Amino acid sequence: MLFSDLALARRLERTEAQANANFVEARQRLFPGSGANWIAVAGAYAMFDGVESPLTQSFGLGLFEAVGAAELTQIEQFFAGHGAPVYHEVSPLADAALLALLPTRGYVPIEYTNVLYRALSPEEAAPSLPTPQLRTRRIGPDEVPLWSQTSAAGWASESPGLEEFMRAYGQLSASSAGAAPFLAELQGQPIAAGGLFMHEGVALLMGASTVPAGRRQGAQSALLAARLHYAAQQGCTLAMMGALPGSQSQRNAEKNGFRVAYTRMKWQLMAETQPA
Structure with missing residues (x-):
C-alpha cells in the first residue's frame, strides 16, 4: 500500500x-x-x-x-x-x-x-472500449500537429480564445523528452487527446481534452485506461495527476482508483x- x-x-x-x-x-x-x-x-x-x-x-x-x-x-x-x-x-x-x-x-x-495518485501493476488492464468504432493509440512523431490540434480544439471549447495558445503548447508538450501522447478516434476521426509523461517509474497524466462533437462517447475513460496500461507496460509503478478540488476531473480520477495524496x-x- x-x-x-x-x-x-x-x-x-x-x-x-x-x-x-x-x-x-x-x-x-x-x-x-x-x-x-x-x-x-x-x-x-x-x-x-x-x-x-x-x-x-x-x-x-x-x-x-x-x-x-x-x-x-x-x-x-x-x-x-x-x-x-x-x-x-x-x-x-x-x-x-x-x-x-x-x-x-x-x-x-x-x-x-489536489495531487492524486494510484499504484500501477504489470497486470494493468487494457482499455475496454464502449464501441468498436472507438479506439485509442499512442501517436507517431509525425502526428504531433494532429494531436496538438485535437487537444487545442477541446480546450478552446471550454475557454474561448485559448486555441492558438493550446496548439502551440501541445506541439511542445508532445515533443518534449519523456512524453507519450495518446489520441482517441471515433470512426477514424480524432475526438480526444491525452498527455502522458514518465519519469523514474512514475506516470504523469495531463492535458486531457475532447472536442465538442466527440463528448459522451467514453473517449476520456478509454484514454485514461490506455495511458495507465501503457505506463504499466513501460515499468511504471505509480500514476499521478493534478485537479482542482471538487472538480469533475477529480471525480473522474477517483472513479478510476485514484485518491488524493495532498x-x-x-x-x-x-x-x-x-x-x-
Whole structure:
C-alpha cells in the first residue's frame, strides 16, 4: 500500500517538475530566442517559459532541502532577471518553516491543486472500449500537429480564445523528452487527446481534452485506461495527476482508483515586494 508521506510527495513533485523542465528545454531547443531555461535551487526546480506561461514557477520548494532567505532570493532573482512574476507550488509535506517564511517576504496564497495518485501493476488492464468504432493509440512523431490540434480544439471549447495558445503548447508538450501522447478516434476521426509523461517509474497524466462533437462517447475513460496500461507496460509503478478540488476531473480520477495524496498551495510574490 502506498501511503501519502514525504517519500511519495518527493516522487510526485519531482515527476511533475521534470515534465515541466523537459518542456522548457523543448522550447529552448525549438525557439532559441525565447529565453526559456530552468535552474535547481535546494532541490526545487524554478523554470521560465515566458512571462505569461503557466509553467513559469517553481516546483518542490522546501520538499527536498530546507529553504531560507538566501535560497528564496536566488529564485526570486532568477524570475526577476526574466521580468517574470514569482510563483511557487508548495506541497503541505514541505518544511513547515517555509509556511511561516513566505508571508514575511510578501507572498500570498492564490490557488489550490489536489495531487492524486494510484499504484500501477504489470497486470494493468487494457482499455475496454464502449464501441468498436472507438479506439485509442499512442501517436507517431509525425502526428504531433494532429494531436496538438485535437487537444487545442477541446480546450478552446471550454475557454474561448485559448486555441492558438493550446496548439502551440501541445506541439511542445508532445515533443518534449519523456512524453507519450495518446489520441482517441471515433470512426477514424480524432475526438480526444491525452498527455502522458514518465519519469523514474512514475506516470504523469495531463492535458486531457475532447472536442465538442466527440463528448459522451467514453473517449476520456478509454484514454485514461490506455495511458495507465501503457505506463504499466513501460515499468511504471505509480500514476499521478493534478485537479482542482471538487472538480469533475477529480471525480473522474477517483472513479478510476485514484485518491488524493495532498492539496498543494500556489503562492505568488506580490509585485510591490518583487526584486527589481
